[in-house]
Amino acid sequence: MIYGIGTDICDIRRIRASLERHGERFAQKVLAEGEMAVWRRRSARWPERGVRYVATRFSAKEAFSKAVGMGMRMPMTWRHCEVVNLPSGQPSIVLHGELKQWFEAQGLRVHITMSDESEYAASFCVVEKKD
Template sequence: MIIGIGVDICQVDRVAAMLERHPGLMDRLFNSAESHTADGRPRSADSLAARFCAKEALAKALGSPGGMSWLDAEVITSANGAPEFVIRGTVAARAAECAVQNIRLSLSHDGGLATAFVICEG
């Protein structure tokens, strides 16, 4: 059963400019595994924008209750190359409150836009 659906879209340039203007924001939004590739290189602006959208879309799918930490929803790349969430803390608590058992995530970026779609299932 679908518990919630969330979608978000943003301009890649806008996210890149925001992170450049406020360097501390990177550490408040992303952990090191999200901000860097597996081989340690910084992620592209496209990839960071998509991950930002993923967190926004997840918050929407969970009802946007506020009080959730950005770092408690980590976007990882699974063994098969698909994006997925690792949730903990405030986000895991909200997901449990909503009886979420599975979270599906799709990311895309093209033409200067990034988007994410999230389905929470219970």
């Protein structure tokens, strides 16, 4: 049974401006520890790829927060929600801390998809109640 659906579109130019203005502090606010390592590697090789990485993660976390119906308030935080890629390349969400405990207590599971194109990153999230 569907618990919630969330979608988000993010202007990549806005993320680029935030990174230019605040540097790594902005990335640290939005990205979990594992995501920070990936962002640093991607940014070192191709800075634009790093910007897109932050934008897609920002969008995915916004979509997830909408699907669970709490927005960005506890236990939902940017850093407790991590977007990873499975070996197949499929995106997946890994939760940490209080958010993980809350999510598991509700008996929920999540499905996420992300895309980016020139100026925008978009995400769609479905959260379902396990049977």
